[in-house]
Amino acid sequence: MQLNEDKAYDDINVTPMLDLAYVLLIVFIIMTTATVQGIKVNLPKASDAPSLSKPKTVAITITDNGKIFIDAIPVTLDELETRLKALQAENPEFPVVVRGDGATQYDNVVAVLALLGKLNITQLGLVTQRLVK
Template identity: 35%
Template sequence: MSVTLRRRKRRKLKNEINVVPYIDVMLVLLIIFMVTTPLLNLGTDINLPDSNARSLGAPKDPVVVSVYPDGALALMVEQQNQSVTREDLLARLRAIHANNPEATILVRGDGAASYQLIMDAISTINEAGVTKVSLLSRPLEAGG
């Protein structure tokens, strides 16, 4: 008889939401966002050398090749620097030159980069068939 009494006794249903799984999901998302946020750095800092040279005028849709002090190269595509290898840069510049033989390539060398690294980048640009190459610099500040 005691067995039948135990079967009839049911737990009372709770009308509360269990939030523990939601807290777990929130913490996992928080960790994911904390890890990926530093990776979203789209810009890179380059210290351009100063110069008194006059500007020649900006070409339409310039193609900018960045040279870093450690020898790394980057190609600015749609206002975003994308890190590239020398071979990848050569292939992309050949494609750009095939589409637009009058395209001007701007070389943005870091002020701390050696002259040889910048010349190597210009040599790579010339290998792609591009003959119009310009160097970028910051205007020299008055009194500096």
């Protein structure tokens, strides 16, 4: 028996590729119908009131040279108090985060914290960096 090595292969056998495509199609159909099934219920309608929405967090930043920013707007301590009172009139339970630079004077951060305490702002967070060990 002699092999004919002179003949070039001019056609590709696509049967294994079609078998794979059909198997993938069947798996996709089975998985899709399995996730759709369930018990049908009448879901309640939600009200239009934004009661579940989170209030906007106010960020107070204190730079290394003692400048105070509220949401990237430079303010003095008196202006900060005025803006926080206005925000508190809209929503008394708004969250505040204080971002103090590590090189700033400690009394700058304490002055802002004292102001927040004076205004009875209880939802307060201090932003820090995680220590890398």
